[in-house]
Amino acid sequence: MIIVMQLNAQEQQISAVIEQIRAAGLKEHVSRGAELVIIGAIGDEDRLNPLAFEMLAGVERVTRVTKQYKMVSRATQPAGALFKVRGVEIGGEQIQVCAGVHSWFATQVAQVTADAVQAAGCRLLWSRLERPAHSPYEFYGASLENASALRALARQSSLPFVVEVNDVQALEALLAYDVDIIQLGAQSMSHRGLLRELGRLNKPVILRRGLASSVADWLLAAEAIAAGGNHHIILCEPGVRGSLDVATIALLKRETYLPVFVDVSHASTRAWMTPHLTMAAVAAGADGLMIDVHTARVPAVDFGDQSVEVAQLEQIMIGLRAIAPALGRKI
Amino acid sequence: MIIVMQLNAQEQQISAVIEQIRAAGLKEHVSRGAELVIIGAIGDEDRLNPLAFEMLAGVERVTRVTKQYKMVSRATQPAGALFKVRGVEIGGEQIQVCAGVHSWFATQVAQVTADAVQAAGCRLLWSRLERPAHSPYEFYGASLENASALRALARQSSLPFVVEVNDVQALEALLAYDVDIIQLGAQSMSHRGLLRELGRLNKPVILRRGLASSVADWLLAAEAIAAGGNHHIILCEPGVRGSLDVATIALLKRETYLPVFVDVSHASTRAWMTPHLTMAAVAAGADGLMIDVHTARVPAVDFGDQSVEVAQLEQIMIGLRAIAPALGRKI
Amino acid sequence: MIIVMQLNAQEQQISAVIEQIRAAGLKEHVSRGAELVIIGAIGDEDRLNPLAFEMLAGVERVTRVTKQYKMVSRATQPAGALFKVRGVEIGGEQIQVCAGVHSWFATQVAQVTADAVQAAGCRLLWSRLERPAHSPYEFYGASLENASALRALARQSSLPFVVEVNDVQALEALLAYDVDIIQLGAQSMSHRGLLRELGRLNKPVILRRGLASSVADWLLAAEAIAAGGNHHIILCEPGVRGSLDVATIALLKRETYLPVFVDVSHASTRAWMTPHLTMAAVAAGADGLMIDVHTARVPAVDFGDQSVEVAQLEQIMIGLRAIAPALGRKI
Amino acid sequence: MIIVMQLNAQEQQISAVIEQIRAAGLKEHVSRGAELVIIGAIGDEDRLNPLAFEMLAGVERVTRVTKQYKMVSRATQPAGALFKVRGVEIGGEQIQVCAGVHSWFATQVAQVTADAVQAAGCRLLWSRLERPAHSPYEFYGASLENASALRALARQSSLPFVVEVNDVQALEALLAYDVDIIQLGAQSMSHRGLLRELGRLNKPVILRRGLASSVADWLLAAEAIAAGGNHHIILCEPGVRGSLDVATIALLKRETYLPVFVDVSHASTRAWMTPHLTMAAVAAGADGLMIDVHTARVPAVDFGDQSVEVAQLEQIMIGLRAIAPALGRKI
Structure with a gap:
């Protein structure tokens, strides 16, 4: 899962995202660019609820990277x-x-x-x-x-x-x-x-x-x-x-x-x-x-x-x- | 209900429409224009199934004139x-x-x-x-x-x-x-x-x-x-x-x-x-x-x-x- | 063109529709049913502007019966x-x-x-x-x-x-x-x-x-x-x-x-x-x-x-x- | 820009993406997860054409992270x-x-x-x-x-x-x-x-x-x-x-x-x-x-x-x- 932070995201907002990733048993991977911070959640994406990340302050956008259907793929x-x-x-x-x-x-x-x-x-x-x-x-x-x-x-x-x-x-x-x-x-x-x-x-x-x-x-x-x-x-x-x-x-x-x-x-x-x-x-x-x-x-x-x-x-x-x-x- | 016939509709096709209107207990009203024939069905429209008229040969288009919902209108x-x-x-x-x-x-x-x-x-x-x-x-x-x-x-x-x-x-x-x-x-x-x-x-x-x-x-x-x-x-x-x-x-x-x-x-x-x-x-x-x-x-x-x-x-x-x-x- | 009048259409509203049809050089054909009045305009439909009929009081709906494209049909x-x-x-x-x-x-x-x-x-x-x-x-x-x-x-x-x-x-x-x-x-x-x-x-x-x-x-x-x-x-x-x-x-x-x-x-x-x-x-x-x-x-x-x-x-x-x-x- | 690679992406496909990022003057940031590889392009995103990345072999999906309109934002x-x-x-x-x-x-x-x-x-x-x-x-x-x-x-x-x-x-x-x-x-x-x-x-x-x-x-x-x-x-x-x-x-x-x-x-x-x-x-x-x-x-x-x-x-x-x-x- 990729979490794109808002342009003015504060450090504590970034930490809250990381904490929620870790709480579900995944690892974070933080990219700090010139313009914004992007956080990747590494691990079993199905253990994360993207909607719960959207609700966190400072989050701009959340994207799954794997598809939710697996058995029928x-x-x-x-x-x-x-x-x-x-x-x-x-x-x-x-x-x-x-x-x-x-x-x-x-x-x-x-x-x-x-x-x-x-x-x-x-x-x-x-x-x-x-x-x-x-x-x-x-x-x-x-x-x-x-x-x-x-x-x-x-x-x-x-x-x-x-x-x-x-x-x-x-x-x-x-x-x-x-x-x-x-x-x-x-x-x-x-x-x-x-x-x-x-x-x-x-x-x-x-x-x-x-x-x-x-x-x-x-x-x-x-x-x-x-x-x-x-x-x-x-x-x-x-x-x-x-x-x-x-x-x-x-x-x-x-x-x-x-x-x-x-x-x-x-x-x-x-x-x-x-x-x-x-x-x-x-x-x-x-x-x-x-x-x-x-x-x-x-x-x-x-x-x-x-x-x-x-x-x-x-x-x-x-x-x-x-x-x-x-x-x-x-x- | 209004039944618009195709441009080349034959008399027997027109008759078939009229027959179906009468069979349901309604009356027909036929307008013969320069270009085409339009048939109105006068009476309780709910006794007609528009789809059944669409299926008849020579019919171009069928339109209800009253709304189907009545009690909630x-x-x-x-x-x-x-x-x-x-x-x-x-x-x-x-x-x-x-x-x-x-x-x-x-x-x-x-x-x-x-x-x-x-x-x-x-x-x-x-x-x-x-x-x-x-x-x-x-x-x-x-x-x-x-x-x-x-x-x-x-x-x-x-x-x-x-x-x-x-x-x-x-x-x-x-x-x-x-x-x-x-x-x-x-x-x-x-x-x-x-x-x-x-x-x-x-x-x-x-x-x-x-x-x-x-x-x-x-x-x-x-x-x-x-x-x-x-x-x-x-x-x-x-x-x-x-x-x-x-x-x-x-x-x-x-x-x-x-x-x-x-x-x-x-x-x-x-x-x-x-x-x-x-x-x-x-x-x-x-x-x-x-x-x-x-x-x-x-x-x-x-x-x-x-x-x-x-x-x-x-x-x-x-x-x-x-x-x-x-x-x-x-x- | 077919003009469906509203359920409570008055005679003078019906007359106004007829007048507009005649003014364009077409003839009217009036169907008076148990529930409502439907007026057909017989003649060259292209001489009528459907939107002008929609504006008349007492008109419920206006439908063309011929297609507007002719040369390319x-x-x-x-x-x-x-x-x-x-x-x-x-x-x-x-x-x-x-x-x-x-x-x-x-x-x-x-x-x-x-x-x-x-x-x-x-x-x-x-x-x-x-x-x-x-x-x-x-x-x-x-x-x-x-x-x-x-x-x-x-x-x-x-x-x-x-x-x-x-x-x-x-x-x-x-x-x-x-x-x-x-x-x-x-x-x-x-x-x-x-x-x-x-x-x-x-x-x-x-x-x-x-x-x-x-x-x-x-x-x-x-x-x-x-x-x-x-x-x-x-x-x-x-x-x-x-x-x-x-x-x-x-x-x-x-x-x-x-x-x-x-x-x-x-x-x-x-x-x-x-x-x-x-x-x-x-x-x-x-x-x-x-x-x-x-x-x-x-x-x-x-x-x-x-x-x-x-x-x-x-x-x-x-x-x-x-x-x-x-x-x-x-x- | 975030480039999500396909599940079976090969190393040389990953390299090709990185090369294209660098050629435009940006830096790459590679996340290697359990399931897939995600590459972030750090720098001025407007210098990249997302469609050009979509065309590269092994690329699953490309997402801009900043909006293209700036002056009117x-x-x-x-x-x-x-x-x-x-x-x-x-x-x-x-x-x-x-x-x-x-x-x-x-x-x-x-x-x-x-x-x-x-x-x-x-x-x-x-x-x-x-x-x-x-x-x-x-x-x-x-x-x-x-x-x-x-x-x-x-x-x-x-x-x-x-x-x-x-x-x-x-x-x-x-x-x-x-x-x-x-x-x-x-x-x-x-x-x-x-x-x-x-x-x-x-x-x-x-x-x-x-x-x-x-x-x-x-x-x-x-x-x-x-x-x-x-x-x-x-x-x-x-x-x-x-x-x-x-x-x-x-x-x-x-x-x-x-x-x-x-x-x-x-x-x-x-x-x-x-x-x-x-x-x-x-x-x-x-x-x-x-x-x-x-x-x-x-x-x-x-x-x-x-x-x-x-x-x-x-x-x-x-x-x-x-x-x-x-x-x-x-x-």
């Missing part, structure tokens, strides 16, 4: 993650497409979608059971019990399935349905109670980036899961509605060994844009994609045209098959 | 809210200051702070029991059981007290401690399960704005609580660390009758800035303020210098007493 | 633009790479770079003569006269060359050097005087997106150039330092027929990221790329490591050659 | 700036209101506005001559020659007047009209050529913050003017349309001695909001305000309802007179 697994969910490889050469209905409303609709998803060559199935909106006047979503019907569809098609969770209570209920992959909703990325519970599971977790969260905060949330013992974490970049920053994908692939998915439907907002974002995400290094598909329209619950039709999904898969070899990937 | 209570919590008036002429320790770590520290808060003239007490950070390597906060000690302090000083909650399970636990006001954490603003539970309570709720949430989404979250029957809602603008948009305060006071608080400590990040933001928030129309105070330093848990010292809190109260009459308020 | 040239600069095709099947030194500091350095750029297979050469920083203590850049040396290098290698301009005076000076393509700096995107001058030129213009500018504002700036008679406009998305939103590329290709370049070096900030962003930009539909290259290091003027080394440029070109056919492009 | 004039323009004090106890028409369209309108502005007690007059929009289909604004009529109005009322400039050519033209204060448009904040010219003037300059510019970049632009010898600089925070961050005002008052104005009309967007933002800006420490006023409506050129009516301006002045003493200011 690239250095711990330079080759990248590789694990299987019911036989489907995540994090390897193969690009995985996880597709399904945006929010569940009827078993027969989900059935048709699941068949189409499988026929198109996707290897993961998903559906939200609860719709992410908070107006009390909008369709809210069926209950968690629909996980049972979703599981039946998944088992029938042999596709592992994903369900989203945002509450500890809901997590407990869902585990009873033997969900294959748990997705943590973006709004819950920093929900410490949930991260702790997910860390205890022996199930892969898709960790969506929280709205306006930095990459560092995102990786710290992943670290919180890993710290509990669960290392089967997939990061999912949801984009911001109508935009997708691909630099994040490249940065993640460098900073962490965890597989990176992109929710191209959420990022696109409009179905016509989804194929373009799919190609760009994969070209930037994404290991997988999440795509909303619809096969029937139900005016009361439709979630805009961010869902692609089956024919569009098939075109997307054709595009991916064309581009994958040029990127050294398989599909 | 200014029109329902033009004079503004006014309710009491253990005798303390919220939403009236009086500006309320809610102060306390940022995150609980020891009863004796909280005791000294509570005494200082009361002596300075503040009328509400608060503390987080769980610290809002997600690095597994940082101080996490004491358990919910500390609500018991917090309540003892509050009862002793006769100050109503506020505790933050982010999970349905935690809410249930906290209710047993007879918390006076429940604060919903910013990250949970769109947690539909929690909003539903808060709507059932007979307790005031402080609803913090979610990070990057629009005012409309925020008011919809308030509407979700109000829809459950609980109308004692206080909106709390937390700012973004290091910034405070006062236009939001003015806009809220116009759009809703709910009282508006500002967490000036969260917005300030640095204690020296808190007095300035306090004055600006109140000048813009805020009904109350949340301020972090510290009386002792504990290097392992300090949350930067966003907490003011007791002497600064006293100065803030002096400033508020000077400015309040010029704004037609009391303190 | 996709509809005017559905096949996309295609033009040549000294034999180099812009906007066709071929992806163009425009490479060079970020900011000019010495002829011999630029010479080596130009040779490397040409050897790697790039077809456009560029250099800024003035460095885009405003600290008075930083390297500012050589004078415009260096355009002369840059032209000499360009003519020698037969690569058309690009220079950036931010001022009407500088534009006049540069034209004397027979620059092949003029780039308008991002900070000048809304400089109406410059847009007007560029509209009068018979030279291609690269129009960088202004910081925080919307796509609509960007296309209006292009429209301002096109309105002057110059239709050889290339849009260049500069990204925000450390991020690149590829949805913008897809959106531009749909909204306008103009070719779209991406300044992947500016977006990357770090050289290691440039190849990733290059692949993603092209996969999303970009027609060209701008890349900073360095061949020598000069501590006083280096612009971070956003410039790639020659070996990296060669790798980028290899990647582009691999991916182009899968995208139906040539390189 | 608070430390150089702890008491704050104080200067007069035609007898009107800027930067002292008195809060100054600069009011006028948003964009000039007719002398008689400006005349009525100027009379109203003066009658309300404002002490500075302003008008844009060129309207800041770039659609070629919108009203563009009258020519610079209207500065002549504006000056006549100003001299008649004895109010110093402000005109905005965005181009070196326009600046030269305007100086001939003996404008009292030159405002640099937000889009030109980083236009180095203009900053250099403004630095040579013996006239106060209002420097608006560029869209999405950091406070540091803004103060560097001010430094660029000051470096030329002109120290009569007023910073003007324009807000973002519909929002005003008051933390910026507090931060500026701490970082620089320059007076800080706020363009509350630009920030408000809607006239009803202007009084609220005015009070908040002043409560946060603003030294002056810019307010658009309108007295007549001209549908073709009206700029929305961000301009207040004369009666509203008078109410704003009443509000300011009430609050000023509570803030230790005069009006």
Whole structure:
């Protein structure tokens, strides 16, 4: 940790900083320049709370020099993650497409979608059971019990399935349905109670980036899961509605060994844009994609045209098959 | 609802829109201009799902004309809210200051702070029991059981007290401690399960704005609580660390009758800035303020210098007493 | 234009709106619903100033229904633009790479770079003569006269060359050097005087997106150039330092027929990221790329490591050659 | 400057950094910790280019420790700036209101506005001559020659007047009209050529913050003017349309001695909001305000309802007179 003192810092202020460094069991290293004094804390930086140094009189600025995430950093697994969910490889050469209905409303609709998803060559199935909106006047979503019907569809098609969770209570209920992959909703990325519970599971977790969260905060949330013992974490970049920053994908692939998915439907907002974002995400290094598909329209619950039709999904898969070899990937 | 058709919209596409409007029990009103066709849906707009219209072929754009929040809109209570919590008036002429320790770590520290808060003239007490950070390597906060000690302090000083909650399970636990006001954490603003539970309570709720949430989404979250029957809602603008948009305060006071608080400590990040933001928030129309105070330093848990010292809190109260009459308020 | 009246709008307020519509030579179309009155203005929307309607009493909201940019919209040239600069095709099947030194500091350095750029297979050469920083203590850049040396290098290698301009005076000076393509700096995107001058030129213009500018504002700036008679406009998305939103590329290709370049070096900030962003930009539909290259290091003027080394440029070109056919492009 | 090396930095990489520090005439100070090596550069930091260090192999991160702006920092004039323009004090106890028409369209309108502005007690007059929009289909604004009529109005009322400039050519033209204060448009904040010219003037300059510019970049632009010898600089925070961050005002008052104005009309967007933002800006420490006023409506050129009516301006002045003493200011 580096503590930059203010220009007029007094000796006793410098001493107070040194004392606090020593009290935590680290050593100080003081640079006295023409203009100012800089103090380095040598040792295990995690034993220091930077905010506590900021509060000391005469301190201008405090900077960590090591990153707070360690277990999930690239250095711990330079080759990248590789694990299987019911036989489907995540994090390897193969690009995985996880597709399904945006929010569940009827078993027969989900059935048709699941068949189409499988026929198109996707290897993961998903559906939200609860719709992410908070107006009390909008369709809210069926209950968690629909996980049972979703599981039946998944088992029938042999596709592992994903369900989203945002509450500890809901997590407990869902585990009873033997969900294959748990997705943590973006709004819950920093929900410490949930991260702790997910860390205890022996199930892969898709960790969506929280709205306006930095990459560092995102990786710290992943670290919180890993710290509990669960290392089967997939990061999912949801984009911001109508935009997708691909630099994040490249940065993640460098900073962490965890597989990176992109929710191209959420990022696109409009179905016509989804194929373009799919190609760009994969070209930037994404290991997988999440795509909303619809096969029937139900005016009361439709979630805009961010869902692609089956024919569009098939075109997307054709595009991916064309581009994958040029990127050294398989599909 | 207004549906603007694409320039080349075909008659059958126009008919499909009209059909969907009629199916929901509304009437259409078609404007055929030189350049394009615009269709208005006349009737109860809440029976239409705009996203379902966006999906129809030939539709360019869909716009709601009424706001989705109704119960919490200014029109329902033009004079503004006014309710009491253990005798303390919220939403009236009086500006309320809610102060306390940022995150609980020891009863004796909280005791000294509570005494200082009361002596300075503040009328509400608060503390987080769980610290809002997600690095597994940082101080996490004491358990919910500390609500018991917090309540003892509050009862002793006769100050109503506020505790933050982010999970349905935690809410249930906290209710047993007879918390006076429940604060919903910013990250949970769109947690539909929690909003539903808060709507059932007979307790005031402080609803913090979610990070990057629009005012409309925020008011919809308030509407979700109000829809459950609980109308004692206080909106709390937390700012973004290091910034405070006062236009939001003015806009809220116009759009809703709910009282508006500002967490000036969260917005300030640095204690020296808190007095300035306090004055600006109140000048813009805020009904109350949340301020972090510290009386002792504990290097392992300090949350930067966003907490003011007791002497600064006293100065803030002096400033508020000077400015309040010029704004037609009391303190 | 659609004018939504406030809920309690009076008849005379409605009449005032109608009067203003008629005064501009358009017709009104009034929808009276259960809840509110909506007025459509039928005719040439460009004859109305929406802001003047917003000012009228009783008006809630005003919405344009047609886009303000017309000449540059996709509809005017559905096949996309295609033009040549000294034999180099812009906007066709071929992806163009425009490479060079970020900011000019010495002829011999630029010479080596130009040779490397040409050897790697790039077809456009560029250099800024003035460095885009405003600290008075930083390297500012050589004078415009260096355009002369840059032209000499360009003519020698037969690569058309690009220079950036931010001022009407500088534009006049540069034209004397027979620059092949003029780039308008991002900070000048809304400089109406410059847009007007560029509209009068018979030279291609690269129009960088202004910081925080919307796509609509960007296309209006292009429209301002096109309105002057110059239709050889290339849009260049500069990204925000450390991020690149590829949805913008897809959106531009749909909204306008103009070719779209991406300044992947500016977006990357770090050289290691440039190849990733290059692949993603092209996969999303970009027609060209701008890349900073360095061949020598000069501590006083280096612009971070956003410039790639020659070996990296060669790798980028290899990647582009691999991916182009899968995208139906040539390189 | 602090250079943090990567974890696996080699000795020769460390040596290269040290060499570059020494070559610029500074000394190095090397901290070798358990985990990494940190190198401090002791001496005049302005002689180092941080970007050149970032490019060196093995370097993780480079941080300046001193601020780049020096002349305009608070430390150089702890008491704050104080200067007069035609007898009107800027930067002292008195809060100054600069009011006028948003964009000039007719002398008689400006005349009525100027009379109203003066009658309300404002002490500075302003008008844009060129309207800041770039659609070629919108009203563009009258020519610079209207500065002549504006000056006549100003001299008649004895109010110093402000005109905005965005181009070196326009600046030269305007100086001939003996404008009292030159405002640099937000889009030109980083236009180095203009900053250099403004630095040579013996006239106060209002420097608006560029869209999405950091406070540091803004103060560097001010430094660029000051470096030329002109120290009569007023910073003007324009807000973002519909929002005003008051933390910026507090931060500026701490970082620089320059007076800080706020363009509350630009920030408000809607006239009803202007009084609220005015009070908040002043409560946060603003030294002056810019307010658009309108007295007549001209549908073709009206700029929305961000301009207040004369009666509203008078109410704003009443509000300011009430609050000023509570803030230790005069009006």
